[in-house]
Amino acid sequence: MRKLGIAALGAVAALTLAGCSAGGSAEETTADSGTITVWVVGTDTPDTARDYLKDTFESENDGWTLDIVEKTWADVSDTYAAALQSNDSPDVVEVGNTQTASFADQGLFLPLDDVDLPDDFLGGLQDSATYDGTLYAAPYYAGGRIVFYSDQILGDTVLPETLDEYVATGEARHTDTVSGIYAPGRDWYNALPYVWAHGGFIAEQEGDEWKAGFSSEGGIEGLTQLQQVYTNASNAAKDGDETDPQVPFCAGEVVFLSAPAWVQWSINAPEDAENPGCASTYGADLNAFPLPGLEAGETAPIFAGGSNMGVATKSKSPEMAKKALQIITSDGYQTLLAEGGLTPGVESAASSLPDTPVAKAQATALANSKVTPTTPKWAEVEGAQIIQEALVKIANGGDVAAIAAELDGQIEDILNG
């Protein structure tokens, strides 16, 4: 038995050493040919842009090919982390803007200060991609939530000019079957504007400590107004999430639908599509406006969703990966994104946005937008789902002040932990 134990230990030691040596041998090679793999998330990136990237890269770099792989948002935490630290890592990857800091903090992205990139990136996205004063990812595109409505359902109702009017209209139009404002409890991105508009905040850094602000005066006011929406204006599931909002909208059960701009494609899908929309009914006269703020003429601060593109530390050919990133941030590519209705990460390409009410509403809304706290620990707050939980409790009629105070405690525990 003893000998066996020694043999087992020897095997373990050999394996450990082998593991170490394999890990240390990732050296940079500047070969004449190879493949660059780019991961994009979801179907947002239009096909025109994908083709442009592949063709441009391959014609500029003889012998090189570029593959685009489509991942889902569910992959972007753990699947990404596993792939990016493996020896089979992709070269350029799209990540959510709120997750970028944590990837940079773990050393999964190369710093980009030696790459020649445009200098007119969208401010909010650039902040989210900057960690410790260094840019670790290139802003890709931004998306904001806007309020959709169909004239057939809206009827004679006047469009609201302030946030209070918006809530009041939602309550007035609410019936047993129709939501004045569609507000599922777990949709936390849509809850943030209420908090921000009233002067509340998620968390702010005071010296070395993070201080959470849902229980600040403005935070409580915002959450109280949100509770009013949940109870008096919405029929959405109080513990439901924001997926597939086109289902109730197409059933004619929603007056105001606050959702990401791309939801227009879900609503405008044909009735017999795999994911059916209502192109011929409520989609036909789909319109949108930016969520109004406290005063007439201003908008409420919305959450700036979006993506950044980073270069993997473990990329076999980082120089070529950076060249691909330069194409992605070039005017030619970003213009194609803009034409697809995405707010481009490079501001100079924004002029190519289509002239539709949805695109205009989104551009106006994004002009007043905020992001989640830029700290690597933020990903853990999202992973723990504590904000969604607090909102579900509020939607179920809980005591706003107590719930907000508890939430702030949890957020501070994680951010300062």
Add this chain to the structure above:
Amino acid sequence: MTATLPSATATSGSTKADRPGRRGGRRFPWAPWLLLTPSVVLLAVMVGYPTIKMIVTSFTDEAIRNKMLGTAPNFVGFDNYLEIFTQSDFPAVLARSIALMVILTALITAGGMLLALLMRRLSKGWRTAVSISLLLAWAMPPLAATVVFGWMFDTKYGVANYILNVLTRSNDWTDHQWLYNPFSFFMVLILIVTWQGIPFAAFTFYAGLGQVPDEVLEASQLDGAGGFQRFRFIVMPYLSSVVTAVLVLETIWNLRIFTQVYALQQRGGLVSETNVLPTYIFRQGMGEFGVTAAIGVIMLILLMALSYFNVRRTLKEEAL
């Protein structure tokens, strides 16, 4: 050789001729160990190395960044364990996991036994029908099953709310949120896991019941033993090793249940009030290997302690 072992040659000359290499009982038995080598190596690689690595990691602050930058993690002693037990909701999660495991194991074992006894009594046609339906439940991927049950208990469109509305002739159950209340969340969860867990227990017990000799049962019946007495004093002793095996497996499976809890949490439900150990580990920060390894070590110790008595009893019985 003969000079060193004079007594052996003297007492057993014939043995020496048959097995010239034998030197008393002291020679290392190469053959059996050689035969064991592949499995030992496999175990060392697949089980031994990860386990040791996990235990070592649990005493460090290792993170992805150590691997990426090639730096060694810091040794932090028992800090990870202290943090788990004092600064987090881990004790509550642990208690919840164990309670859930006990309830699930009891329900699955009892339900499986009842179904196995029923199958012994059924005619051939009915038995086939029951077997097939059990197999279907067992073969269904847990994720698919959870998604289907999730729809049944959906807040807006669920069939459970609809049926309850029809039965009570009211609208009380419209928009009832089954997953919001942790108690009903766990009721739904227990329903899913038990539904999928019973087939395995039932089939195993059914196979075990076939081993109980009919003569003994008949003899006890002639002696006047009732149905329950026969089960308790004749069937159970014959089945005890099978029951132990099922209990050990169910204990382990039910303590590391992940898919069903995670999928239900994604549909609704308050994560912090419904986390069990595996989902709790999963929801730790990205790449915080030290803390997650420490939780893993605690789970390992727990499972070994729970299985120890059962396994020891089985081994003892087999030795008899």
